[in-house]
Amino acid sequence: MMNLTEKATILKKEEEPISRSSEKNTFQKFISNSFLHMSIKRGIFYFVVFFIAITLAFLLPRLVPGNVLGYIYERPQGTSPEAWAVIIANLEEYLGLNYPLEIQYINFLRSFFFEFDLGYSVLFSFEPVTNIVLRALPYTMMLVIPVLIISFFTGNWIGARTGYTNSKKDKVFYYIFMVLQTAPFFWMAYVFLDIFVLKLNWFPWGQSVPNWAWDWDAISTIFDHFWLPFIILSLTNIGGWATGAHALMTYEKGEDYISYGRKLGFSDNKLRKYAYRNSMLPQFTGLNLRFNGLIGSTLITEIIFRFPGLGYTMYDAFQNFDYALIIGSFIVTILVVVIGNYLIDMSYGILDPRIRVGGKGEA
Amino acid sequence: MTKETQLELGKNIGIKKIIKEKYHSAMDRYKRQIILMLVFTIVILIIIILTIVPPFNDPEKRFWVTPDVLLDNYARPSLEHWLGTDQLGRDHLTRLIHAVRNSLGFGLLTGSMCTVIAVFLGVIGPFKGGVIDLIASFLTNIALVFPQIPFILLLSSLLQIRAWWITMLIIGLFTWPWAARSIRSQVLTIKERNFIKVSRMSALKDMRIAFFEVLPNALPYVILAFIIFLGNSIVIEAGIAMIGLGQQNSLTLGLLLNQAVEWQWISSFSYWLWLPPGICLILIYLSFFMIQSSLSKTFEQRTS
Numbered sequence: 001m002m003n004l005t006e007k008a009t010i011l012k013k014e015e016e017p018i019s020r021s022s023e024k025n026t027f028q029k030f031i032s033n034s035f036l037h038m039s040i041k042r043g044i045f046y047f048v049v050f051f052i053a054i055t056l057a058f059l060l061p062r063l064v065p066g067n068v069l070g071y072i073y074e075r076p077q078g079t080s081p082e083a084w085a086v087i088i089a090n091l092e093e094y095l096g097l098n099y100p101l102e103i104q105y106i107n108f109l110r111s112f113f114f115e116f117d118l119g120y121s122v123l124f125s126f127e128p129v130t131n132i133v134l135r136a137l138p139y140t141m142m143l144v145i146p147v148l149i150i151s152f153f154t155g156n157w158i159g160a161r162t163g164y165t166n167s168k169k170d171k172v173f174y175y176i177f178m179v180l181q182t183a184p185f186f187w188m189a190y191v192f193l194d195i196f197v198l199k200l201n202w203f204p205w206g207q208s209v210p211n212w213a214w215d216w217d218a219i220s221t222i223f224d225h226f227w228l229p230f231i232i233l234s235l236t237n238i239g240g241w242a243t244g245a246h247a248l249m250t251y252e253k254g255e256d257y258i259s260y261g262r263k264l265g266f267s268d269n270k271l272r273k274y275a276y277r278n279s280m281l282p283q284f285t286g287l288n289l290r291f292n293g294l295i296g297s298t299l300i301t302e303i304i305f306r307f308p309g310l311g312y313t314m315y316d317a318f319q320n321f322d323y324a325l326i327i328g329s330f331i332v333t334i335l336v337v338v339i340g341n342y343l344i345d346m347s348y349g350i351l352d353p354r355i356r357v358g359g360k361g362e363a
Numbered sequence: 364m365t366k367e368t369q370l371e372l373g374k375n376i377g378i379k380k381i382i383k384e385k386y387h388s389a390m391d392r393y394k395r396q397i398i399l400m401l402v403f404t405i406v407i408l409i410i411i412i413l414t415i416v417p418p419f420n421d422p423e424k425r426f427w428v429t430p431d432v433l434l435d436n437y438a439r440p441s442l443e444h445w446l447g448t449d450q451l452g453r454d455h456l457t458r459l460i461h462a463v464r465n466s467l468g469f470g471l472l473t474g475s476m477c478t479v480i481a482v483f484l485g486v487i488g489p490f491k492g493g494v495i496d497l498i499a500s501f502l503t504n505i506a507l508v509f510p511q512i513p514f515i516l517l518l519s520s521l522l523q524i525r526a527w528w529i530t531m532l533i534i535g536l537f538t539w540p541w542a543a544r545s546i547r548s549q550v551l552t553i554k555e556r557n558f559i560k561v562s563r564m565s566a567l568k569d570m571r572i573a574f575f576e577v578l579p580n581a582l583p584y585v586i587l588a589f590i591i592f593l594g595n596s597i598v599i600e601a602g603i604a605m606i607g608l609g610q611q612n613s614l615t616l617g618l619l620l621n622q623a624v625e626w627q628w629i630s631s632f633s634y635w636l637w638l639p640p641g642i643c644l645i646l647i648y649l650s651f652f653m654i655q656s657s658l659s660k661t662f663e664q665r666t667s
Contacts, residue, residue: 049505057517064521182649186602187620187641194629243656288508289541296512303606314513315606318520330513337510 035349042345046338053338054112057330058105061323069122095120095324108327118331119324123316129328132313137332138212139309142226143298144336147233148291154234155241156280162242163249164272174242181239185297189232189304196228203228209308229301233294240290244283252279284351287344295337310336389661396657403650410647414464440635447635450626458614459639466597466616467647469527473596476535478542478589482578485546489554490573503547506540519603525611530603534596542588549581583662587655594651601644616640 069091075084092098096107096119111117118129155177162174196202209225210218252258252275261271299311306312310333317325390397435452438444446455488499518533553559554577562572578585597616603609604617605624623629623637 045504046508049508052505053509056514060517061521179645179649182652183645184598184601184641184648186605187644190605190620190624190629191637191641194632198630199632247660292508292510293512295510296515299512299516300602300606314516315520318517326517330517333513334510337508341508 038349039346042342046342050334050338053334054327054331055105057327057334058108061321061326062101062104095122097323112331118328121317121322121325121328123320123322123325129324132325133310133328133332135211136308136310136313136329137336139209139222139307140298140302140311140333140336143229143233143302143307143309144294147230147237147298148294151234151237152241152283152287155238156245156276156283158238159242159245159247160249160272160276160279163246164253164275165268174246177235177239177242179239180235181237181243183236185232185236186300186304188236189229189301192228192232193305209306225305225307229298229305229307233298233301236297237290237294241283244286245280248279248282249275281352284344284348287348288341291340291344292337295333295340299333393657393661396661399657400654403653406646406650407654410463410643411467414460414467437631437633446639447633449622449628449636455636455639459619459643462614462616462619462640463643463647465613466600469531469600469615470593470597473531473534473600474589474592476531477539477592477596478585480535481539481542481546481588482585484539484543486550486573486578486581488547489550490569490577499543500547503540503543506537507544509537509540511537515599515603516608519608525609527610527613527615530600530610531596534599534603538592538595538599542592546581546584546588549584550577553577553580583658587659587662590651590655590658594648594655598644598648616644 069088073088075081089098096104099107108119111119116130118133120126121129121132124132158170158173158177162170197205204221204224207221207225210221212218212222255275255278258271258275261274262268298309299314301307302309302311303315310329313325314329314333316322317329435448436450438448438452440447444454444456446459449455449458484499484503488496515533515537519530522529522533550573559572559576562576567576600609600615601617601620604615605620607621607625609615609617609621611618619640620637623640628636
């Protein structure tokens, strides 16, 4: 009995330092984990990008000479210039435009970061910009996210398939999408608008898009307006992925393990799946650049189709020199870009085993 | 003496042989790419020649209105007017060819501006080192994730000067970063080669090594970047102009498309007016894209 208890105490004594050291090791691992390290580093980097972008978006409109309110309001006839000047001065005080530039900037930063308040839009009769922008955001996101996902998967699938099999039936699709990729989407948008809306009357024309609501009528009319921009954006984006995947697959096809597998008697479909998995990692690095391009083309498509997303709001704001709305729509667009890029980087970190496990691989 | 001449002769024969062998092996390996490249270069050359040769390139005829404007406006394509006429009875083909020429010139200028920025930032970083390298790589990294098209839209609507050089500067300022990064990585690999070490030992200046020794070796990538910039800037200009934010002075493809929107050529379905500019745009961009992709394939295969 004694022996056993002694042994137990000894074991306990021995266990304690071991467990401590192992805890330390896991903690140290957690700190030195290159995934966490990368996520913090990237986060700081993207915050810097965000800060620079909003500073530019704040400064550029204000450096252009001209009175803001002069673009929107004209002096009505019958009012004396002095009385009108007083009204304008009151408005400027209300909007906070009477301060010097640096104090305006500090005020803007403070109200944005601590109160999430972006000021009032002159164009939309002094509605808070936050409301306008948050109303516009879902429209842009419902274009960007499905287009990104669909074009990524279908483009990669088509490119990989044609790269592996070299059959002529598949190649037809590949070449069609390659030509569509080079077609200017704005021109195609107008052509589609003409053919499908004005000639064939498949989609509604001359109606405004309703606000988003959980209501069948609203959702169905929104989707009536949604299909054309969605189709054009996805058609023009699939080709880019397909060409990249095609090139990657043709390299991967010449690898040794594919010929070895073929000699072992694996079916071609199975080998294609293996090659697809192995070769598609570089496509994720291209996701960043393509995401930025997609955001830009979405904004332009929205302007063409009068789809009330961020691009259309931005266009209205630019045309009327509405400072608060310019910065508001810009901040949300930049946030979408920056957060999207951050998530893409993180997903790359999860997918790449060198970063996930914590080795010293360079990626 | 005899030995030297023999050596020289041998060298000459050897070089010729080597060139021949290299040519044949290149033709065997990259036949497809070379044929593609030649075809699309010929397409581009035909377009360029069409815009320079006299019968099409007639500056007077661009503004030339048919005698009977009311009868001849929106004329359908005929033998007299190959692509019909527009709302003022102007011959559309001559206007289209002018637009193509101006667009190509615009692309050339903007593309070279972008390449100069990209090459400068890509080469100067690794060679100067230290703070300059940090700044250059930081700039390119930030510009890579920068939302470019919103800023292009913002600047071109804020600056209410509708001149072509404003559009050129705006596009040039925001579209260079990816090329700067790829040229930088190329320069970093070339920098480690032996001949650069030798030229360093012979006390050449850093900038001289960078621009006279390293840059010629990275030239294929610079040319690739230039071709991509050329096509891209033509398309981006057309897009901005079509929305109505681009330049309004010189007739480019974008301005033609803008008129197609503003004069409702598209909704009145006068297809001879809006179809050709778009097809020209696709043709130009497609041929630059194909030249670029086949070039990059040949370069990549050589290195690996």
